[in-house]
Amino acid sequence: MILGAPGAGEAETPLRAVRVWDLPTRLVHWLIAALIPFSWWSATHDHLSWHRLSGYVLLGLLAFRLIWGVVGSSTARFSQFVAGPRTVLAYARGRLGESRIGHNPLGGWSVIALLTVLALQIGLGLFAVDEDAIEAGPLSKFVSFDTGRAITHWHHEIFWVLVALIAVHLVAILVYVLRRKNLVGPMITGVARLSSSLTAPALASPTRVILAAALAASLTWFVAHGLSFKS
Amino acid sequence: MMRRTALNSIIAIGLGLSASAALASGLGGVEAAKDRQVHFKEMGKAMKTIFDQLKSGAPDQSSIKVQTALIADHAKALPSWFPPDSGPSTGVKMQALPVVWTDKAKFAEKAHNLQIAAAKLNAVAQAGNTAEFMPALKATGDACKSCHETFRQKDPD
Numbered sequence: 001m002i003l004g005a006p007g008a009g010e011a012e013t014p015l016r017a018v019r020v021w022d023l024p025t026r027l028v029h030w031l032i033a034a035l036i037p038f039s040w041w042s043a044t045h046d047h048l049s050w051h052r053l054s055g056y057v058l059l060g061l062l063a064f065r066l067i068w069g070v071v072g073s074s075t076a077r078f079s080q081f082v083a084g085p086r087t088v089l090a091y092a093r094g095r096l097g098e099s100r101i102g103h104n105p106l107g108g109w110s111v112i113a114l115l116t117v118l119a120l121q122i123g124l125g126l127f128a129v130d131e132d133a134i135e136a137g138p139l140s141k142f143v144s145f146d147t148g149r150a151i152t153h154w155h156h157e158i159f160w161v162l163v164a165l166i167a168v169h170l171v172a173i174l175v176y177v178l179r180r181k182n183l184v185g186p187m188i189t190g191v192a193r194l195s196s197s198l199t200a201p202a203l204a205s206p207t208r209v210i211l212a213a214a215l216a217a218s219l220t221w222f223v224a225h226g227l228s229f230k231s
Numbered sequence: 232m233m234r235r236t237a238l239n240s241i242i243a244i245g246l247g248l249s250a251s252a253a254l255a256s257g258l259g260g261v262e263a264a265k266d267r268q269v270h271f272k273e274m275g276k277a278m279k280t281i282f283d284q285l286k287s288g289a290p291d292q293s294s295i296k297v298q299t300a301l302i303a304d305h306a307k308a309l310p311s312w313f314p315p316d317s318g319p320s321t322g323v324k325m326q327a328l329p330v331v332w333t334d335k336a337k338f339a340e341k342a343h344n345l346q347i348a349a350a351k352l353n354a355v356a357q358a359g360n361t362a363e364f365m366p367a368l369k370a371t372g373d374a375c376k377s378c379h380e381t382f383r384q385k386d387p388d
Contacts, residue, residue: 129279130386131275131379131386132274132275132278132372132375132376132379133275133276133278133279133282134278134282134372134375134376136279136282140279140283141282141283141286141287145272145275145276145279148279152386226286228288
């Protein structure tokens with residue numbers, strides 16, 4: 001979540017348009033937002049081929065986001081937005097204001113929670129086996145039928161944890177709307193109007209985007225083929 | 232000594248009573264319901280083994296033959312797994328829907344379709360006919376699914 005709501009003292013500083021989120025981060029965000037409901041729909045309507053495909057794309061997006069969290073633009077990096085408990089508490093008590101660009105200390109942990117549960121959900125899906133063993137994840141060959149069925153059970157349970165986290169995420173966005181801060185706009189356009197006293201984020205080069213995407217795609221291909229180089 | 236005999240008699244009568252109570256509530260049906268769940272699971276495991284073998288890149292033909300034989304045999308026996316007293320009234324947790332016992336004609340037809348598909352799959356596998364194997368496997372899987380759509384409750388997991 002972006003900041004820079006004019007706090008005391010900042011009110012006088014002029015605002016300027018700043019690119020807060022780069023294109024890859026926004027694309028990954030919106031594709032994940034679209035594919036989670038699609039995955040749910042395809043699973044509940046017996047379109048398991050689509051469900052698997054959707055899972056593979058999500059795996060690729062997740063892999064890219066994790067790589068991007070290390071080598072991407074400054075606002076996408078974990079080192080920039082994962083704050084310690086004291087900072088989070090201070091922010092939650094309103095002591096920090098909105099003095100930085102990118103995820104605030106609380107929002108940063110929301111990102112970590114969402115990515116962790118998404119990773120868990122995708123990971124379980126890779127080993128899942130349906131009741132008839134006709135539909136199965138690409139890594140199910142490494143587990144027994146019973147283990148695969150137990151994993152499928154957890155794949156169904158964890159989905160609701162993911163839904164709960166998404167609900168928290170949406171409520172947080174509404175809370176910021178009430179505080180007159182639009183978080184959705186910048187996630188679409190990438191641009192926010194912020195105090196000119198704040199340093200603009202360092203954007204990663206297109207070469208990095210391509211390399212990170214290629215690495216994420218290769219990893220996904222490898223996993224989708226059951227950790228095998230054979231096609 | 233007397234006391235002991237009396238006690239034994241009481242135990243014997245007690246056992247007899249509980250056994251007849253169990254029979255009245257359909258012990259046979261309960262057994263049938265539980266057995267059939269074991270058998271269906273065996274078919275699921277067989278199916279998984281076949282798919283795992285196919286995915287391995289170097290499928291073990293002899294293992295696949297064992298599985299297709301199991302599926303074909305189970306398919307043949309399948310209609311006998313659903314005696315009239317083995318439905319939801321047994322109290323056994325089951326996904327078999329009451330319609331199994333009310334729309335017998337349709338259920339028998341679906342079971343028959345599976346028997347044909349599974350027999351073909353097994354014949355193809357035993358003959359080592361690799362070209363025909365995948366279509367036969369798909370036909371068997373479709374026969375499973377087609378019956379489950381109507382007669383089995385959706386996965387509660």
